[in-house]
Amino acid sequence: MPRLDPHSYFDSDQPRTRRLDLDLAIEFDRRRVTGQVTLTLDRPSAGPLDLDSKGLAITSVRTTLGRPIVWEPGPEEPILGTRLRLTLPPGTEGVVITYETGHDAIGLQWLAPEQTAGRRHPFMFTQFQPIHARSMIPCQDSPMVRATYHAAVTVPEALTAVMSAGPEGAPVASEAGMRTMFFEMPQAIPSYLIALAVGDLACRELSRRARVWAEPATVEAAAWEFAGVEDMIVRAEQLFGPYEWDRYDMLVLPPSFPYGGMENPRMTFLTPTLLAGDRSLVDVVAHELAHSWTGNLVTNATMDHFWLNEGFTVWAERRILEALHGEAASAASWALGQTALAEAIARFGADSPFTVLRTHLEGVDPDDVYSSVPYEKGSLFVALLERTVGRERFDLFLRAYIQRFHFTSITTEELMAFLEQQLPGVAARVGAEEWLGKPGLPANAPVFRSASLEAPTSLAEGWAKGARPSAEQLATWSHIELLIYLQHLPRQLDAASCRWLDETLKLTARGNYEILVEWLTIAAASDYEPVFGRVREVLVKVGRMKYLRPLYGALGKHPRTRQLGRDIFAAAAPTYHALSRRVVESVMEKYDG
Numbered sequence: 001m002p003r004l005d006p007h008s009y010f011d012s013d014q015p016r017t018r019r020l021d022l023d024l025a026i027e028f029d030r031r032r033v034t035g036q037v038t039l040t041l042d043r044p045s046a047g048p049l050d051l052d053s054k055g056l057a058i059t060s061v062r063t064t065l066g067r068p069i070v071w072e073p074g075p076e077e078p079i080l081g082t083r084l085r086l087t088l089p090p091g092t093e094g095v096v097i098t099y100e101t102g103h104d105a106i107g108l109q110w111l112a113p114e115q116t117a118g119r120r121h122p123f124m125f126t127q128f129q130p131i132h133a134r135s136m137i138p139c140q141d142s143p144m145v146r147a148t149y150h151a152a153v154t155v156p157e158a159l160t161a162v163m164s165a166g167p168e169g170a171p172v173a174s175e176a177g178m179r180t181m182f183f184e185m186p187q188a189i190p191s192y193l194i195a196l197a198v199g200d201l202a203c204r205e206l207s208r209r210a211r212v213w214a215e216p217a218t219v220e221a222a223a224w225e226f227a228g229v230e231d232m233i234v235r236a237e238q239l240f241g242p243y244e245w246d247r248y249d250m251l252v253l254p255p256s257f258p259y260g261g262m263e264n265p266r267m268t269f270l271t272p273t274l275l276a277g278d279r280s281l282v283d284v285v286a287h288e289l290a291h292s293w294t295g296n297l298v299t300n301a302t303m304d305h306f307w308l309n310e311g312f313t314v315w316a317e318r319r320i321l322e323a324l325h326g327e328a329a330s331a332a333s334w335a336l337g338q339t340a341l342a343e344a345i346a347r348f349g350a351d352s353p354f355t356v357l358r359t360h361l362e363g364v365d366p367d368d369v370y371s372s373v374p375y376e377k378g379s380l381f382v383a384l385l386e387r388t389v390g391r392e393r394f395d396l397f398l399r400a401y402i403q404r405f406h407f408t409s410i411t412t413e414e415l416m417a418f419l420e421q422q423l424p425g426v427a428a429r430v431g432a433e434e435w436l437g438k439p440g441l442p443a444n445a446p447v448f449r450s451a452s453l454e455a456p457t458s459l460a461e462g463w464a465k466g467a468r469p470s471a472e473q474l475a476t477w478s479h480i481e482l483l484i485y486l487q488h489l490p491r492q493l494d495a496a497s498c499r500w501l502d503e504t505l506k507l508t509a510r511g512n513y514e515i516l517v518e519w520l521t522i523a524a525a526s527d528y529e530p531v532f533g534r535v536r537e538v539l540v541k542v543g544r545m546k547y548l549r550p551l552y553g554a555l556g557k558h559p560r561t562r563q564l565g566r567d568i569f570a571a572a573a574p575t576y577h578a579l580s581r582r583v584v585e586s587v588m589e590k591y592d593g
């Protein structure tokens, strides 16, 4: 009866899954995953067991002893999918479900060879956060449930599978042209952290516990870009306690990956847009690594507490940056965050419920309200707590928090009860109720100043009055200073201004996607024709939602760029992840309005 997660049919009165055994075949020609999962329960049980599923075709449900189980699918619900109600015979210790995935399973993306760097082999990957594991695995798909897992994954013999787990033993040849690879994840994780990718993959060692995986054509660049990861792990351990996941491996995906990074334990997934060639975008790795503590050890109980994952992780990411590169670097990152937050609050409206930290998302698709708010407002709240009690006491609190809750999934209320116990009175002093429960940004939000960002900010804000950076100034700017400059420029400029910017700053040729996309967004919104080819190139290749949203938005500003946007989308849509497609469609709906 008590269903505590608005995005899952998981019922906390029923037995919980404590282990999954997956035996799956990856069928590239049919774009389907077929096989079976065994769910081992935390106690011998009888009666109803409700599972989440989305688009799955179930062929059989039995107990681990082979007895048939009566089961019934509920109606298909647009956000949650279909409830599978199993009725367990007495003494059931586990269930075995045989099934195959639906033809547009939202948690999977299938890539044609042309969408990969090598252009010879197909590729597939999963993205299960927030609620998409159910489209590949019938399970209790709520972060309140944690389980270990084992997997046997059968793939074409030329391809390699990686998972958010450790490899276990050598692959074995199975049927003709196929091989089976084995994985074991001995630590209990929520279903959204199960991850799989299959493609033509190679790897490079970065340290005794870190390696990077990528297609052969990209793996050298990836190894160079992320060579500093061991330093990051060491710093993070000094700050947050021992790294508990044994290995920290990374996988660089093809460019359609819809996110910058995903913290799949033991195998962070990363967008190839991070390969700037100058290590300027490795803060995303610091972020995903920080999730190894905040998010993966201590997990949000439901998406209503998502800020616990992301707010603490953004704060932790900036502490790692500060330890590695000093206070100026972290201050710059805080400044970028403040701009992103102001934009998000403006987009939703300052009294929108989606600007609240502790949300109530019953009936709301979490993908539709994904924004910087839980990240940036959340991290400001953590920074405020840190400032209020002082860094030393706060760091002790944070370590105690991780130790107290590691390998559990918690609510905002559980965090606050622990805070009150450890640091009595602090919540009241900072106005925690307003921070957590009210929309907009509270007046006591910490402000981060960074002297080095004042020049680019004021030069950009003085653009209309003719202010321009000198060649000497430009020569000293880091990529962050340049990015801050671009962010503060007017959103639309005349052609002469666009030409001046591009000639002076060589923007269209940049390999740093943050800078490139910021520039192309201004230029596209300015109807500046010389960049149209580059805009098309980026949009056809890259599916990262963070970049699609502003670029397609900018193309909506003028009639001929609107047409360009529609043409590009018509060509690119079949290669986008379904989530990316949805984002672009929602942006384009506003074209006609």
Ligand code: BES
Binding pocket: 129, 130, 258, 259, 260, 261, 262, 263, 283, 284, 287, 288, 291, 310, 370, 375, 546
């Ligand atoms: N866990 C998130 C990605 C995510 C969140 C996927 C919610 C699906 C639902 C990941 O850690 C993340 O935050 N990625 C960011 C990068 C980061 C540096 C802010 C991204 O992808 O942009």
Ligand code: ZN
Binding pocket: 287, 291, 309, 310, 313
């Ligand atoms: Zn994150």
